[in-house]
Structure formats: structure tokens, C-alpha cells
Amino acid sequence: MLPVERRQRILDILNENEFLELKTLKDTLQISMETLRRDIQQLVNDDLITKEYGGIRIKRSTNGESVIEQRLDLNIDKKNTIALKAIAEISDGDCIFLDSGSTTLQIAKYLDKLHNLTIITNSIPVMLQALNQGHTIISIGGKVRQSEHSITSFDFLFNFDQLNIDKAFICCSGISLEKGITDYNLDEVETRRKILSISNKAYLTADSSKINKIVTVKICDITDLDVLITDNDIDLQTMPQLSENISIL
Template structure:
């Protein structure tokens, strides 16, 4: 197993268990204490975990500015976005969410014909200006930190839209609590989009799984599938499949 792959799996193990002893990690991953200490040191430098005497604990992320997250796990996000775009057919009306993963869809859509994109993402709208794609920007309040527009029913009537496919982002994904986000306003917009869309996909990297953040967007039964990267453990994939939620895993190393 490559070092980066092992560190990702260690991070997912610590995130799942919250607090873990170092000796437990050596047994779980069948490596020496010296190797675990090196891996832990790297994860600490990345501010993913915090060390205490004899063990480590997971650091729960807080919502950050979109510009700060745009270049994190970029390879995985591009691979997920490309897979999402491959699901889009000519002539469809789709929704693209305001997250950093769905933002990466825009280059893969520009050759589509007679496509309409509904979005609350200002960067998505700006990227599609000058293309042949029809762009509908939802009305509401501009959220500066995310460069997004959060809906206001007085200004924008969602029931007039006929969305074939919606591509939604998430800050947390779990069977128990469903899809969750840090922002109430973003959650409300996503709820409205999900309620009127024929098919709903969640596009999110593997780090968001088995965690719940502040606001529930919807239970997992309300979505039709999840697209994520191949760092997600097979046990998690099977757990979601057993609950009727198919997960499409993409290889971030492939072109």
C-alpha cells in the first residue's frame, strides 16, 4: 500500500472512531509504530487530526471560503465532476450546485447541445458565459463566502422549473442523518431543488462520508445516487448499497 493511500485510510478510520490509540492503528494497518508516527505527523501537518499522549483524535472541519477549498483534493473533484458530466444528455435541463466539486463540471459540458443549466453558483454561471449553454441563475441573496445565491421564494419560483438531473454537493453524508451542510440557507435551496428534480445525484469526495454536520438537507432515500472517488472503503460502499443507495466510484488517477 502506498503511503498516501494508507494515510487516507488512517484518516477515514480516525474520523469514524473519533479517538484512536496509536497501538490500535499499528494493528489495524499492520505496520510499525514508527510508520504510524510518520503518517500521524503528516496528517497533523495537514490539520486533519490532533495528537495526544498515546493516540490521536479527529479534527472536525469548519466551513471555509470557497476559494480556500477550490484547490483541495482537486484531482478527485475533477474526476467526480467528469463522471457527473457524462450522465448529462443533450437537450436536458440540469442543476449544478454551488460546491467546489460540481464547479469542476463546466469544462465537460460545453460540447453538449441544447443544454440548460440552472445554478446558484456565480463561478459556474461566469464559466458558462460565452458558451452555447442556456444559463438560469436562481434569484435571492448573494452569499459572499461561497460566491453563491441562496434562494428566496418571493424572488424565484422553483415550481416553474423542470429539472431532469440535479448535481448536489454535501459537507456530510451518512445513512443515519442523510445529506448535510453547514449552512441553513444552502440547505433550504438544495431541499427545493431536490423536491422538483427528476433525478438527484450527490457529487462529493470520500472525505465527506460517515459524518454529519449542522443542517440536514435530506435523507439518503431522497437521492438517486452518489458519485465519489475511489478512496472510499468498500465496506462503506456496501453499506450504502444495502440501504438502496448506489455509489459510483471514480478513479482519480485516470485521465
């Protein structure tokens, strides 16, 4: 795993735990303490985490900046590549779902190039980004998840079955041929599963650092998705295996 991928993983894990002991993190990542300390120091230098006695904690800014905002500059070139590929898949008049995540937020920034969309989302940053683009925005009601500025929902809070989604753009934290598509938060996963079940076409938007990773909760199998939109740094040895199970852009 490359250093940038390890540091992203540390942020992802901290996103769910707020505070982690160094030993726990070392065991989870299966790396040496020396390597972990170097990664931690870089994240401290990047002003993303704080060191405390025995562990580390996600840094919160005074203006309430969220973890998703802290992640925006990580792999930004890859996310822009994915966003532009995703925009090419969307047509005027489409009803789309944009998941909560820093990659789908990049997609939202380009939606002003399109007309008359219906945008269904559980991401507050996506809503705000698309607010003045002239589209119809539908927010999934439910519980607000502060760290991601997202809304997680259940059937009794929102009647999903009334939605007719042409194209869903889903995020994840891990992609594995063996274990499928995975993420950390159960509430987010439940929402994604429901959205996938009612969408005509399902896109997974994930940069190449997520490939061959397995995290806490399974969203679905790779074969439950139609298209993987990723960046151009995907491992060529992985590509043939993935492409047997899913179309790749």
C-alpha cells in the same frame, strides 16, 4: 479521520464562523491539541488560514478570493473523477441544476463537451465558467453568500415551481447512513431541498472524505437521492451499506 479530511473539515467549519478559538475547534473535532496544531500549521503553510491570538481565521486575499476558490486544489483529483462521471450522465438538451460547490464547479468546466443545455444554478463561479459555452443559463435570484460566491433563495424571490429540471447535481459536507445528507449553511440547505423536490433525478456529488461525516443541518435522507457520484477511494466496507440505499457511480 485522515489529516487531509480533518483539514478540509477545519476549512468547512471556518467557512461558517470566520474565526474559531482553538479549544472550540479541538472539542468539535475531538482530537488532541497537538494534532490540531499540526493541522493548523499545515493550513497556514498552504496559505489558507491565519493564526491569531487564541484562534484561527480564514485568510482572505487582496483580490477577494473566496473560500470556495481556496478549496479548489483540495482533493482535486477526486473532484475531477467525480466531474467526469457526472458529465457522462448528462445528455445534449438536458435541463440541469448545478449546486454551489467546488465539485460542481469542476463539472461546469466540462460542459463545453455538450450542446443545448439549460443550466440552472445558484453558483456565481458556475455561471461564469459556463457563460461562453453556448448553453442557456438561469440564475436563481436571492441573497448573495460571499464566502461561497453563491446565491441562496426563497420562494418569494424565485418561482421554483416553474422549473422543470431533468437532473440535479447537489453538494454536501457530510454523508451518514444514520443522519442522512448534511451541510453547514441553512440557506444553502433550504435551496437544495426545494431543488430536490422538483427534479426528475437527483445526483449527490461528494468525494469519499464526506462519507461517515455528520455536520450541522440535514438536507435529506440518502433514500431521497437517486445516485451518489463519488471518487474511487470509497471505503469498500461502506460500499455495501451505501449501495443498499442509493446507486453509486
